[in-house]
Amino acid sequence: MTSTVTAFAQVADFARPPIDWHAVAPELVMLSVGALMIIIDIVKLERAKPYAAALSGLGFLAPLVPIATLAIDGVASEPRVMFGGAYVIDGYSLVLKALFLIVGYLVVLLATNYVGEGDYWETEFYNLLSASVLGMMVMASARDLITIFVALELLSIPAYLLAAWRKRDLKSNEAGLKYYLMGVFASSIMLYGMSLVFGVTGSTLLTEIGATLDDGIGSEPAVTLGIIFVIVGFAFKVSGFPFHTWAPDTYEGAPTPVTAFLAVASKAAGFVALMNLVVIGFVEREEVYQPVIFFIAAGSMFAGNFMALRQDNIVRLMAYSGVAQAGFLLAPLVVVGEGPEVAATAVSSIVTYLVIYAAMNLGVFAVILAVARKTKSGEISSYGGLFDYAPALAVLMTLFLASLGGLPPLGGWYAKFGIFRSLLEPGTGWGYTLAVIAAVNTVIAFGYYGKIASRMWFDAVPDDDRTRIVVPAALATALVLCIAGTIVSGVYPGAVTHFTDVELLAFR
Amino acid sequence: MSEFLRSYLTVGLFGALAVLVVGTFLGLSSLVRPTRPQPQKYINYESGVDPVGTGWSQANIRYYVFALLFVMFDVEAVFIFPWATRLEAYGLFGLVEMFIFIFILLLGLLYAWRKGVLRWI
Amino acid sequence: MRTNVFALDPLFLDDVGFEEVGIVLLKVVVAFVMLLVSVMLMVWFERKFISDMQNRIGPNVAGPFGILQTFADGIKLFFKEDLIPERSDRFVFKLAPYLSLVPAFLVFVIVPIGGDFGEDGDGTVTWFGHETFLQVADAPVGVLFFLAMSSLAVYGVMLAGWSSGSKYPLLGSVRASAQMVSYEAALGLSLAAVILKTGSLSSHDIALAQTGGIVNWNVLATGIVPFVIFLIAGTAELNRPPFDLVEAEQELVGGFHTEYSSLRFALFFLAEFMNTVTMSAIIVTLFFGGPAGPTYAGPAWLWGMFWFMLKLLVFLGVFVWFRATLPRLRYDQLMDLGWKILIPLSLGWFLFVAALEIGDNRGWSRVVVAIVSGAALALGALLMSAAISASRRQRLDEQAESDSPVGAR
Secondary structure, three states: OOHHHHHHHOOOOOOOOOOOHHHHHHHHHHHHHHHHHHHHHHHHHHHHHHHHHHHHHHHHHOOHHHHHHHHHOOOOOOOEEEHHHOEEEOHHHHHHHHHHHHHHHHHHHHHHHHHHHOOOOOHHHHHHHHHHHHHHHHHHHEOEHHHHHHHHHHHHHHHHHHHOOOOOOHHHHHHHHHHHHHHHHHHHHHHHHHHHHHHHHOOOEHHHHHHHHHOOHHHOHHHHHHHHHHHHHHHHHOOOOOOOOHHHHHHHHOOHHHHHHHHHHHHHHHHHHHHHHHHHHOOOOHHHHHHHHHHHHHHHHHHHHHHHHOOOEHHHHHHHHHHHHHHHHHHHHHHHHHOHHHHHHHHHHHHHHHHHHHHHHHHHHHHHHHHHHHHOOOEHHHHOOHHHHOHHHHHHHHHHHHHHHOOOOOHHHHHHHHHHHHHHOOOOHHHHHHHHHHHHHHHHHHHHHHHHHHHHHHOOOHHHOOOOOOOOHHHHHHHHHHHHHHHHHHHOOHHHHHHHOOOOOOOO | OOHHHHHHHHHHHHHHHHHHHHHHHHHHHHHHOOOOOOHHHHOOOOOOOOOOOOOOOOOOHHHHHHHHHHHHHHHHHHHHHHHHHOHHHHHHHHHHHHHHHHHHHHHHHHHHHHOOOOOOO | OOOOHHHOOOOOOOOOOHHHHHHHHHHHHHHHHHHHHHHHHHHHHHHHHHHHHOOOOOOOOOOHHHOOHHHHHHHHHHOOOOOOOOOOOHHHHHHHHHHHHHHHHHHHHHOOOOOOOOOOOOOEEEEOOEEEEOOOOOOOOHHHHHHHHHHHHHHHHHHHHHHOOOHHHHHHHHHHHHHHHHHHHHHHHHHHHHHHHHOOOOHHHHHHOOOOOHHHOHHHHOOOHHHHHHHHHHHHHOOOOOOOHHHOHHHHOOHHHOOOOHHHHHHHHHHHHHHHHHHHHHHHHHHOOOOOOOOOOOOHHHHHHHHHHHHHHHHHHHHHHHHHHOOOOOHHHHHHHHHHHHHHHHHHHHHHHHHHHHHHHOOOOHHHHHHHHHHHHHHHHHHHHHHHHHHHHHHHHHHHHHOOOOOOO
C-alpha cells in the first residue's frame, strides 16, 4: 500500500483489553434489561403496558444480585481496575450503584400509579428511567474524563425527556426545556474545562491528571480555568448556587415522580462525579477549588434556605430545600485537600448523606404524591389539617421533614453530624467557617419545615373536605421503605455506615 | 511539505478556483445583462396569482423527526468507518462488538418504525 | 517546547520544487476544465439520449448533432435579467448557488481519472521526472471527503429554497433536505462494505485494490448488494428521477429554484449535472475499479484514462436511462424505501461481509461462516418482519375502526 495508508498503520496494534465480566455484570444486567424492555415494547406495543412497571421494577432489582456477589467477593478490599484505571469497581462504586438502583426502584414505585393513570407514554417512561440509572451506575465507576462525560450525558438526556413528560402541560414543557438548555449549557462549559485540563496534563485518566498536577506542572492558568469550569458545570447539575435557578421551575413543572428522581438520583450522580474529579484528579490544586466550592456551598445553603422560606408551593419549596442540601453535600469537598484521612472522612460523610438524603427526600415526595391524589394541588395551604383526615400521612411527613431538618434521632441528624465532623476534623479556617454557616442554616431550615408541619397539625381543613386519601399499594410500599430507612439510619447509624464507610482511592 | 498537507492544499486550491469561476461568471453576467425593474417582477411566484400570506410557512414536523433519525445513523458511522478500516486489527472481538452495537442501533430504528415514526402520513 | 513561530516555514515550501507546484497547478486546471466540458457534454448527451429513447430528434441545430446546444443555452441565460424577489433573504439567496456548486466541484478532487492501473501497476504516472497520481488530490480520508461534500450540497438546496421567501421553493427545500439526509445514511453505510474490503479510506487505494481482473472489482467482491444500494441512494442524493420530488414540476412548479432566474438558475442546473458526472465517477471508482483494466500498447496511464471514461459513460447512460423509464416515487414510498429497506439491508450486508472477511482471514470455511452469520441476520430480519407485519395489521385495524378510506390522512 502507499504512503497514505501509513497514517492508519501507525496506530498501535490493538490488544483486546482484559474485561472482568463479573465486575461489569451490574451494568450489563441493567443494559440487557433495558434492551429487553424495548424489545417487549416493540413486539407487544400497547399490550406491554400493564407489565411495564413491574418489569422495570424487577430490572432495577436484578443488578443488585451481581452487586451483592461482588461485595461478597471482597471487592471492597480488592478493587477491580479495568481499562488502565479508567473504570474502577471498588467499595465506593458498589455502594453508589446500589443506591442508584434502589432509588430507581423507589421512583418506579412512586410512578406506577401516577404514570399509569395519566395520559402518558408508559413503557418509554421506564425505559428512559433505566437508561438514566445505567448512566449513573457508570458514573460511579468512572475514573476518566471521557467516561465521566459519557456517563453524564447518558444520565442527563433521558432526564431532559422525562422532565417534559406531561406533554400537554405547558409547565412541564417549560420544565423540560429549561432543564435541557441549562443542562446542555453546563455540559458544554464542563467539556471545555475538561479539554483544558486534558490539554495541559495530556491524559484523560483522573489518576494521571492527579499525578501531573502533583508535580507542579498544573500551575498553569489553563488548568485553573479548566478546574473552575468543570466544577461550575457540575454545580449546574447539582443545582448549587448561583446555578440553581432552573431547579424550582423544573421541579414544579416535571411530573412529581420525575422530580423525585431529579432531586435525589440525578443530584447524587452529580456529586459522585464531583467527588471523583476533585478527590482523585484535582486534589492537589486546593487553592483553586477550595474558594470556588466554598462559595458555591455557602451560597447554596443561604440562597436555598432563604428562598424556601418564601415558597407557597410544596414542590418549589422542596426544590429550594434541595439547593440548601446541595450546599451541605458540597461542604466537605472544601477540605479534602488537607490529607488522605480527611478526604476519606469527607467522602464517606458525603456518601452517607447521599444515602440518608435519598430515603428522606423520596419519602417527602411519596407523601406529596399521595396527598396530591386527593387535593390535585401542590399549594402548601392544601396541607391544612392533614392530620385530621390522614393521620398516618401527616405523621410520616412530619418525620421526613424533621429528618431533613436534622432532628435526632432521625437519619438526617446523623447525616448532618457526619458533615460537621468532616468539616471540623482538619481544623482549618475554611472548615470552621463553613461549619458555622452550616449550623446557622440548619436553624433557618426549621423555619420552613416547621411551617409545613404546623399547617398539617394545627390548621383547618380547606373547604372542610375530609374524604380519605387512598394510598395505592406501590406508594405505600415506597413510604414504608423510606420511613424505615430514615428511622433506622438515625437510631442505629451503623447499619448505614457499615456500607458507606468507603474510600475513594486512586488506582493505576 | 508533507503529503498530507499538500493534498488538502490542492483541495483548497480547487475550491478557491471554483468560487473564483462562479464569482467571475456572475460578475461578468451582471455587467452585460439588462436591468429593467418593474415592481411586478419582484413578487414571489405563486402559480400566477398574487402571493397570499408569508412565504415562510411551518413545515411538517415529520421532516424534523427524520433529520433526528439521520443524526443517529450519521453518528454511528463515526464508529463504523474507523472499525472498517482496521477490521483485521480488532479481529473477532471487534466483529462481535460491532454485531452488538448494530443490534442496539437497529433496535432504535425498529422502535421508531414500530411506533409509526417512519410512516409518512 | 515553545518554538519561534517565525522560524518555521509557513508554507512548508522548503522541499517543494518548481515542477511540483507546476504539476499541482496543471492538475487543478486540467481537472477543472475537464469537469466543465464533461458537464456540458453530459447535458447534451442526456437530451439526445432521452430523445432517442422517446423516438424524437432532440437538439440538432446548434453545431453538429446539436452538440453546442448547452453552450447556446448558457449564453442565453448569461444575458438574461437577474431577478431577486423582494421578500427573499438577499444574502442567503445569493450565497446558495455557491453552496450548491462548490461542493459539486470539490467531490471530483478525489476521483482517480487515469494512471497505470494495469495488472501490476501502482496507479502512478511519471511527469517531468516526478511520480504522481492522476487525480487532483489523494486525501487520506477521501471517501469521507466525498460524504462530507455530498452533505454540504444539502445546504445549497435547502438555503436556496428557504431564502426565496416563497411557498413552493420552501416545500421543495424541506423535501430535499429530508430526502437527502435519509439517503445519506444508506449511502454511507453501503460505502462501509467497500472500506472494509480495502482497509483504506483513500480513493486511490480503493482503486488500486481493484486491479487485476473483474473479480477484484468491489461490485463483485462486496457481493453486488452494496453497489445496488449505493446506486439507488446516489440517485436519490442527486435528486434525479425517479427521486426528483424536490423539483416535481406537477406539484412544486420548479422546487427550490423556482425563484431563481438568469445565471443563478444556470448555476443550479450546472451543479445538478456536475453532481451526476461526479457521482458516476465515484461509483466507477468505488465499485468498478476506476481506471483499472487491461493495458496494451502505448502509455499505461492513457489506457487507465480510457477505461475510466468508458465506465463513466456507461453510468451516465444508466442515469439517463433511469430518467427515461422510471416514474417518480411518492414521498411516502421514497421514505419507506430509504429507511425500511436500504438502511437495514446495508447494515445487515455490511455485517455479513465483515463476518466473511474475518472468517477468511482465519481460514474458516466460508460456507459455515455464511450459514452462521446468515442465520444471525435472518433472526434479526425475522424480528423485524414480525414487528412490521404486526404494525401493519394494527394500522389496518385502526383504519377499519375509524372507518376512513385507506390512504386518507
